[in-house]
Amino acid sequence: MKKSLAIALLSSTFLLTSCGGNGEVPVADTLEQNFETFSINIPGNWRRVNQDNFANTIPKGTSVIFLSPSQGGEFLQNVNIVQESLNTDASSLEYGKANLILGSKAIIDYRPVSTEESNIQGIKTVFHTFRARNVSTDPLRSYAQSYFARDRVGYTVTCIAQDESIDQQQTCETIIKSFRFS
Numbered sequence: 001m002k003k004s005l006a007i008a009l010l011s012s013t014f015l016l017t018s019c020g021g022n023g024e025v026p027v028a029d030t031l032e033q034n035f036e037t038f039s040i041n042i043p044g045n046w047r048r049v050n051q052d053n054f055a056n057t058i059p060k061g062t063s064v065i066f067l068s069p070s071q072g073g074e075f076l077q078n079v080n081i082v083q084e085s086l087n088t089d090a091s092s093l094e095y096g097k098a099n100l101i102l103g104s105k106a107i108i109d110y111r112p113v114s115t116e117e118s119n120i121q122g123i124k125t126v127f128h129t130f131r132a133r134n135v136s137t138d139p140l141r142s143y144a145q146s147y148f149a150r151d152r153v154g155y156t157v158t159c160i161a162q163d164e165s166i167d168q169q170q171t172c173e174t175i176i177k178s179f180r181f182s
Contacts (some may be wrong), residue, residue, distance in 0.1 A: 030174070034182065035063065038148075038155065041178035042066045042079065043171065063155075068168075074159075075141075077168050079159040079175050086152045087182040095115065095154045096126030096147035107132040109140065121180035123148060131163060139163065150181055 030041040033048065042048070049065040058065070061082050068077040086095070104110040111131040120128040125147055131140045140163045148155040157179050159172030 026117045030178070033064075033066075035182065037150070037153070038081070038179060038181050040079075040081070040157070040175065040180075042175060043068070043142070044078075045069050051128075055114040062151075075162060077156070077159075077161050079172070081179075082156045082158070086149060086154050089152060090149045090154070092123050092125040092148045092150075094127070099145075099154075099156065100128060100149050101124060104130075107134060108136055108138075109133050111140075118146070118177075120146060120148075120177050123181070127176065129169075129173075142169050142172070144176050146168065146176045146179065148179060148181070155179075 004012050029044045031044045031094050033040050033042050046066045046068050051062070051065060054062065054065070059082075061084055063081045065078055065080045069115045070076065100115060104112070109132055111121070113129040113131060115126060117154045118125060120127065128145045130143050130145075132143060133140055142163045142165075143158060144161070145156065145158045148157070151181070157176050161168030161172050
């Protein structure tokens, strides 16, 4: 499970350029993105990056990455979903709690903001927010993360925002809380 957080965090370093506005999208302007085992709502102006287009730095297990439009600079707000095989029939809540224990060791300057048991689309899990950086020279970023498990597969949903942007952080919360199993 430590691997899930590390993969999700490494995915945040994946930068692509895209064009368009300021990246802030009202909740009403989201589109449902359907996959084989889950779906999630993403702002309509974000771009989906499929596995066949991942850079070689994106670890296996990453199902999909969505990127916000370019906002200038090097950072693109993003969400990624990482899957991993589990050795047990863990509940989403158990999976989330285990990731919390192991995950903070995988990054630099981990600073928890909030952790709460949450009911997301009928699934009891953990909704966790924290600040961190991948390498010591990166600025702090705001991370929102939740964890889901079904049929011995764990799903870690991570959204990364600029630390100073409340709008981006709210967008992250909206995206993560839209996750549901198909």
